[in-house]
Amino acid sequence: MSGHGFHVHGPHDHAVEHAAHGGDSFSNNIAVMTAILATVGAMFGYQGGATQNDAALFKNNAAIDKTQAANSWNYYQAKSNKQNLAELAMTLPGVDVERYKSEVARYKSEKEDIKKEAEKWEESSKEWNHKSDEAMHAHHQWALATTTEQIAISLAAITLLTRKKWLQAAAYGVAGVGIALGAFAWLHVDPLGALLLKLGGGAAGH
Numbered sequence: 001m002s003g004h005g006f007h008v009h010g011p012h013d014h015a016v017e018h019a020a021h022g023g024d025s026f027s028n029n030i031a032v033m034t035a036i037l038a039t040v041g042a043m044f045g046y047q048g049g050a051t052q053n054d055a056a057l058f059k060n061n062a063a064i065d066k067t068q069a070a071n072s073w074n075y076y077q078a079k080s081n082k083q084n085l086a087e088l089a090m091t092l093p094g095v096d097v098e099r100y101k102s103e104v105a106r107y108k109s110e111k112e113d114i115k116k117e118a119e120k121w122e123e124s125s126k127e128w129n130h131k132s133d134e135a136m137h138a139h140h141q142w143a144l145a146t147t148t149e150q151i152a153i154s155l156a157a158i159t160l161l162t163r164k165k166w167l168q169a170a171a172y173g174v175a176g177v178g179i180a181l182g183a184f185a186w187l188h189v190d191p192l193g194a195l196l197l198k199l200g201g202g203a204a205g206h
Helices: 011-022 025-090 097-162 165-186 191-205
Strands: none
Touching: 025 097, 025 165, 097 165
């Protein structure tokens, strides 16, 4: 720890240090790859955090609009009660029937406007919930891509220690999968979800 804070070393840091002391092309290639993957993983992690924040914000907006809808429906119910009382008053002897008839008509008109308002808030709440679900799904995709890149970096670090070619190939392969997952998340494509949905539908059919 220094006077300016502390630094936590990751697998890619050790890879770069090892390559600097080793001076061979094998170590240099692995070090460059891990540095690139660390940068890519950081970008994926940022996107994952951003989509998670969006999901929380959208869910909060959905809750606000749901409350507005509930308030509107309560107001609608209050108008219905007043309308019922006015209709009941019309049946009493000696009352001004036309007056209460006018009130009933007014309450009916007001209720229609309130109903439209409540339905508008409910629809808005559903839309925010849908956006929240989509953002959270994107967050899971970015998180999967980030985790895959972290695994690739760890494999690269092990490769430096063991100098196994097959581990190097595995690290490259896992890194490629992680980059592909990140590309799918960026393009809002979910092949894994589609595959699972297809398999689930097929199983349900049987």
